Amino acid sequence: MSEILQQLSLCIEKGRVNKDSNYPADMKGMPGAVELTQQALSEGTLAQDILNIGFLSGMKIVGDKFKDGKIFLPEVLISARAMSSAMELLKPYFQSGEINYKGKVIMGTVAGDLHDIGKNIVKMVLEGGGWQVVDLGINVNAEKFIDAINTNSAKVVGLSALLTTTMQNMNEIVRKIKSETKDVLVVIGGAPVTKAFADSINADEYFHDPQGMLDYLNNKMSK
Amino acid sequence: MDSTISLKQSIIEEIEFNYENCAISENHIIELLGYDADTVPEPVLETIGFILNELPNKVRLQSGYKIFNPKKVKLSGDSFTIDNRTFNCGKIIYSSLKNSETIGFLISSIGEEIENWSKYFMDNNEILKGYLIDKVASELVEQLADRTESLLEKELGKIELKTTNRYSPGYCGWSVADQQNLFSLIPEKFCGVSVNDNSMMIPIKSVSAVIGVGKNVEKKNYECSICEIDFCYKRDRNV
Numbered sequence: 001m002s003e004i005l006q007q008l009s010l011c012i013e014k015g016r017v018n019k020d021s022n023y024p025a026d027m028k029g030m031p032g033a034v035e036l037t038q039q040a041l042s043e044g045t046l047a048q049d050i051l052n053i054g055f056l057s058g059m060k061i062v063g064d065k066f067k068d069g070k071i072f073l074p075e076v077l078i079s080a081r082a083m084s085s086a087m088e089l090l091k092p093y094f095q096s097g098e099i100n101y102k103g104k105v106i107m108g109t110v111a112g113d114l115h116d117i118g119k120n121i122v123k124m125v126l127e128g129g130g131w132q133v134v135d136l137g138i139n140v141n142a143e144k145f146i147d148a149i150n151t152n153s154a155k156v157v158g159l160s161a162l163l164t165t166t167m168q169n170m171n172e173i174v175r176k177i178k179s180e181t182k183d184v185l186v187v188i189g190g191a192p193v194t195k196a197f198a199d200s201i202n203a204d205e206y207f208h209d210p211q212g213m214l215d216y217l218n219n220k221m222s223k
Numbered sequence: 224m225d226s227t228i229s230l231k232q233s234i235i236e237e238i239e240f241n242y243e244n245c246a247i248s249e250n251h252i253i254e255l256l257g258y259d260a261d262t263v264p265e266p267v268l269e270t271i272g273f274i275l276n277e278l279p280n281k282v283r284l285q286s287g288y289k290i291f292n293p294k295k296v297k298l299s300g301d302s303f304t305i306d307n308r309t310f311n312c313g314k315i316i317y318s319s320l321k322n323s324e325t326i327g328f329l330i331s332s333i334g335e336e337i338e339n340w341s342k343y344f345m346d347n348n349e350i351l352k353g354y355l356i357d358k359v360a361s362e363l364v365e366q367l368a369d370r371t372e373s374l375l376e377k378e379l380g381k382i383e384l385k386t387t388n389r390y391s392p393g394y395c396g397w398s399v400a401d402q403q404n405l406f407s408l409i410p411e412k413f414c415g416v417s418v419n420d421n422s423m424m425i426p427i428k429s430v431s432a433v434i435g436v437g438k439n440v441e442k443k444n445y446e447c448s449i450c451e452i453d454f455c456y457k458r459d460r461n462v
Contacts, residue, residue: 015266023265072257074267077351084348112421117357120345164399165421192393 012058015078033086047093101132108140113166125210142176237287242279283334285414286371293325313396323435331368332429387435
């Protein structure tokens with residue numbers, strides 16, 4: 001790993017956005033993820049390497065620490081913010097096709113449910129792991145999910161619900177997605193959801209935290 | 224509540240609290256997030272400070288309760304009935320309520336503006352702020368409900384009645400669908416809260432609960448140990 005990508009990875013891990021940031025205190029005055037990304041690009045580093053070696057390796061360390069209980073969710077969000085700020089600089093490379101996401105995931109809170117915090121956090125963690133997320137928002141019915149799956153040629157869809165009542169709506173949505181699309185994995189999550197419930201409605205997997213979903217996608221779906 | 228009032232009639236009270244009466248401390252939020260003063264990251268501390276500073280302008284603290292005339296209440300077979308509406312509260316809750324002479328409902332809400340505030344930051348890629356506002360809001364409404372529960376306990380103590388823990392539809396094995404029954408027995412928009420067809424309270428940051436009232440009921444340490452739901456905020460709050 002080149003020194004600059006190593007520093008970039010450290011900035012993502014520590015949540016250092018730019019040189020003007022006071023955080024973390026022991027990196028004050030040093031360049032942040034934004035400046036290091038600019039520098040790496042101007043020195044001719046491949047955008048794909050910046051993504052994989054700089055961003056994703058930093059987020060991987062953060063994800064592992066979170067999984068091991070060494071850090072808490074706010075620190076994951078701090079790192080994700082640093083990555084997302086620097087990611088702006090890579091947008092043109094995604095658009096030109098020079099770099100690729102690991103894949104595309106459709107996400108939404110199911111019909112009848114207006115909660116979106118949990119879904120938004122999962123989205124941010126997946127994006128931090130190199131996945132493109134098409135966020136359909138809240139109160140999403142089966143037709144809207146199916147339309148997005150077809151439009152985006154997506155192979156994974158994530159459904160979220162926070163209530164035991166709205167969780168029941170997952171049943172119909174999973175059934176329709178399974179009957180009207182081919183080879184699409186439907187995964188579910190949310191406070192009241194359990195593995196047993198996921199099995200009972202024929203969902204492919206259930207996750208109780210965002211990292212679990214990211215690990216699953218990385219293991220099962222990565223190109 | 225007038226101490227001369229007995230429970231021969233239903234009692235209903237609606238109260239608006241000042242934020243100062245329910246204020247949450249910075250340290251409390253830090254602990255809820257899993258940190259202590261030495262380990263909390265600076266951006267989290269800064270954001271909590273920002274939120275707590277703005278919070279009084281973003282919330283409206285409304286609470287209330289209704290205690291039913293004991294003649295209208297029946298408890299049997301893991302459920303209770305009020306005015307012919309049956310609440311299937313399940314074993315865990317029933318075992319705590321079973322010696323009650325009557326049942327009370329408790330409603331608390333901190334209003335809708337704070338949801339929009341959180342959403343604003345979420346939509347503008349400031350997910351840490353959005354998340355922490357949501358977290359603070361959830362704790363504030365629980366604290367408001369705690370405060371209301373204490374007030375009710377004190378008032379009922381004046382007529383030598385005690386209370387059980389409070390229990391909410393959707394927790395401890397009780398279906399959230401019973402919100403429909405609960406809200407049908409209180410005035411419309413009581414404390415500014417309504418329930419939609421999916422039994423979701425609007426505003427979202429609201430608490431509804433039942434509480435057992437009687438001479439021979441008691442409060443227990445919260446019974447998370449006998450509940451099967453692993454990932455529940457009440458469990459986090461009590462750990």
